[in-house]
Amino acid sequence: MDFETIIGLEIHAELSTKSKMFCGCSTVFGGEPNTKTCPVCLGHPGTLPVANRKAIEYAILLGLALNCEIAERSIFHRKNYFYPDMPKNYQISQYDIPLSRNGFLEIDMGEYKRRVGIIRVHLEEDTGKSIHVGESGRIHGAERSLEDFNRAGIPLVEIVTEPDLRSPEEARNFMMELRAVLEYLGISDCKMEEGSLRCDANISVGVGGSRGTKVEIKNMNSFRALQRALSFEEKRQRDVLLKGGIVTQETRHWDEAAGITHALRTKEEAFDYRYFPEPDLVPIEPDPPWVEELRRSLPEMPAERLRRFISEYGLPKDIAKVLVYDKKLGNFYEETVRKGENPIEIAKWVAGDLAGLLNEASIDADLSPVRPGGVSELVHLVESGVISGRMAKDVLKEAFESGESPRQIVSRKGLSQIADSNEILAIVKQVIKENPQAVSDYLDGKEQALKYLMGQVMKLTRGKANPKMASEMLVEALKMRE
């Protein structure tokens, strides 16, 4: 059968403002439960929300970065439903008049690119966090539930895409691209594991050109989970269709441990939110000059930077991508380049060994123990032949662990290559003298013997001989033997 998978995403990102969306409480992650609260975000009687201007600014920046139209006038709505982590039992959100809409974001799939439509970007407030005590771990059947309102009221942007994605890989790529955009704008921490970036998906599998039934998938807490869940769901729906069945329109929960999706009880989703305009807030009417100012202040976006890294530094695309999709790593790279060494060599080290070390230690590039100056030094040592590439790997690792500069490590450990021709010549002569068989083999035309002799030179110098010099001198000395 001819299947077509159609995916749309609904993404929530916490904005990294200092204070909450509608009150002055801190947004710093963690802390004792219910310590980052006040009468407003606890929904005490008589309190009123006041919109955070910085959050509006951030949401407009995102709208602009996603090529959206910014509404001259948008309003907040109340979304009414009862849940213990919602202090007011309504969420202040936006509904039919969002802050921005009609945008797009392009993703690069290697062989092709896809422009994914953005239906809307709007502002809302986050809820608190519930911990349900009891076997189910869910609110149904809980013995008791504990509530932490530290996150209640943290500003969120909701981004809704058109159903333009055609595979789980595209969905994952879109999320990576969006995360990079948020990171480049500096408006969100984008940590899926901490919940500051969340994603729900709608997926349908159609047959022979007709549209399939839309199924909503929730609880995908990492990029990997997103792709796994959607792949599972794609296959599940295909199997249902292959067996002649009908896909049910429902909401399904991704179970990361079991690697499957399962249907949620319908009671949890059968809400009528009774949206109506929030009477406690005035419309958002951003001044057009302010919006223009924000547009002008937009930083370079990841896609532009990728193009520039390739054209300006001559980087291969795969290496450039590693550098660009981690903004801090990209910044580290450019800072290193400014110190004057070969950009391609630097890129190999930063995107390769250094990125590996950072990743292993879970350290962001801006906090790397080896600074751009260190990497520049390392590249210089290799380029000028002081140490070999092989040695440089160990030096970088040691510098990363100890914080010592590569130059210090090289000199302290006497690691520098022997580039003194007399010293190398002496060893070359010794090797020739001690290995007559190999020498005669070589002179008989057995090229293999040269490798053996070269190995002996490196062995005697404990690997420190400049290999290029050593091999040239060895060949020269052997020639004289002929």
Added chain:
Amino acid sequence: MELTEKDALTLSKLISKREVSSKEVVDAYLNRIEKVEPVIHAFINLSAELARKQALEIDEKLSRGEEAGRYAGVPIAIKDVLSTKSFHTTCASRMLENFIPIYDATAVRKVFNAGCVMIGKANMDEFAMGSSTENSYFGVTRNPWDTNRVPGGSSGGSAAAVAAREAPWALGSDTGGSIRQPAALCGIVGLKPTYGLVSRYGLVAFASSLDQVGPMTLNVKDCAALLGLIAGHDPLDSTSIPRTPDEYLSGLTGDVRGLKAGVVKEISGEGIDPDVLSCFYKGIGALEECGVHVEEVTLPSFEYALSAYYIIAPAEASSNLARFDGIRYGFRTECDCADIWEMYDRTRSEGFGGEVKRRIMLGTYALSAGYYEAYYAQAQKIRTLIIRDYNRAWDKFDVLLSPTSPTTAFKIGEKIDDPLTMYLSDICTIPVNLAGIPAISVPCGFSKGLPVGFQIMGPPLEEARILNVAYALEQSLNLDMRPPV
């Protein structure tokens, strides 16, 4: 003359000149309360001890020659819908019977900063829903003019307290007439300010787009003074107007010559008690003698005002009152519930009274999918029409006039089982809230020994104008508004 017979500004002068101490004034009111409160029941919780302590502090400050506030030492009653830090705020509901807020409402903070002494939290209809104060969980308040009758509502406790001289002035709140109607029924002055003139921060919300805090006083001068105290922009209320309020008190000249007033036909004829009407027209006569030109005006959209109000107000209330769920504060059912949904159901069934539940259901229905367009959206359109009608009227008139209430105070129990008749009590006051304009109720006489209120409406932010017209009327009628209690 007893201290409790004086108005707030007089008391303020006496205290600031140190002719009497704040302690003496507070004691006089506490004595008065002790005498009449068993009959009137204007308060839910008295703050006698706190008031005595506050009075002593103010007297000390004054004796040291320190600044103690603009109206230092003057007692005030505060409607129990305004949040008072560390003091019970019940909204006359079982839901908040034991609730003690952790912050002061902005209006409360302003009266405290001016040195006013809170004497108690005044009774009201539960969550300000009602027109008789019979919907209070803590029992009905009685009208000082006839204790078999209601004081009106929802600010019935505030109105009765001022009328019975249990406090010289009070703060109330007005969503559809809740300041003006009880002021009329108790023979005092009450003003509903322009929406956004007074901060709503700390006013427990009934209908957010209609609610306003306002003054309830013995006379127009006190009303201007108290309004001046609480008005002004508040960064904690996004809907508050960023503008310095006018000088209301100094604007009271009583000179209204040449002003044009329109009598609103839709709320000054049919449906109004004939005795109330004849009293109202005596007031019109008095204003004409002061040099006001009076004409009749017709505002056709008013016919739909009551219907629109009973969609919009309950809709907003259904959402505003959702926070009372037994989770973070307030009443929670004693019942051992199977799950949280049962806990919600029981807490809200047991914690809210009948009228509150009726309005939550009305509002929930009006906002439901499939009904929103037919109800809420339609009601908003009517609201727009009412604003348009008013705007047209302002082209021709400086103020608009009507009786405040279609009847005088009715008997306790008379309308409580007939919500629709009860809702009609606010027919004259509701259009004002829907349009967000200011209006004042001032006494204009008596019908069968019960006070009748005269409503003066003005364009947005023209409080000074309506106060001056009210002042002219008050001076010209010169009524003796002392109740028999």
